[in-house]
Amino acid sequence: MTYDLFIGDRAYSSWSLRGWLMFAAFDIPVRTHMVGLYSGTMAKDLAPLAPARLVPVMRTPGGMVVGDTLAIAETLAERHPDAGLWPADPASRTFARWLVAEMHAGFTALRAACPMQLLR
Ligand SMILES: N[C@@H](CCC(=O)N[C@@H](CS)C(=O)NCC(=O)O)C(=O)O
Numbered sequence: 001m002t003y004d005l006f007i008g009d010r011a012y013s014s015w016s017l018r019g020w021l022m023f024a025a026f027d028i029p030v031r032t033h034m035v036g037l038y039s040g041t042m043a044k045d046l047a048p049l050a051p052a053r054l055v056p057v058m059r060t061p062g063g064m065v066v067g068d069t070l071a072i073a074e075t076l077a078e079r080h081p082d083a084g085l086w087p088a089d090p091a092s093r094t095f096a097r098w099l100v101a102e103m104h105a106g107f108t109a110l111r112a113a114c115p116m117q118l119l120r
Contacts, residue, residue: 002029004059006049008037011118018069019056022076026083070104 005023007016016037023030035045035055046052049065057067058075066075077085087093 001061002031003061004033005030005056006033006035006046006052006058007056008035008042012116013037013055014116015069016055017116017118019058019072022069022073022085026076026080026085028076028080028083070100073100 003023005019007013007019010017010020020030020032022028033045036042037055042055043053046055046057049057049059052065052067054067056069056072057065058072059065060075060079066072073085076083087096
């Protein structure tokens with residue numbers, strides 16, 4: 001049961017890094033495919049996954065395509081209930097969902113001012 005994950009360079013794309021971390025941290029089998037996020041081939045690379053236009057995007061072993069980090073996280077949590085993507089304790093889970101929502105939808109000014117560059 002191996003997933004396919006399409007991402008850009010994890011050193012520069014925090015979305016790509018987060019998508020990949022979900023598989024790495026929770027030991028979920030995945031084949032990683034690099035798309036040309038910064039080389040201009042992204043639209044062509046993602047064409048087989050239409051309507052995906054952004055990274056990360058995941059394809060399930062059954063062929064379902066899921067874009068958006070939070071949708072991928074929720075899909076993995078549902079499909080792998082024993083992996084522990086969300087904390088078991090209800091209070092911790094609520095707090096985790098809050099942090100994830102803030103990270104996902106918030107910090108826009110910080111993100112604009114501080115683009116990610118892990119190699120420097
Ligand atoms: N809400 C999406 C945002 C995805 C997103 O904006 N990805 C960027 C990563 S750098 C992207 O694909 N940008 C390419 C573009 O805008 O053409 C998620 O969390 O997955």
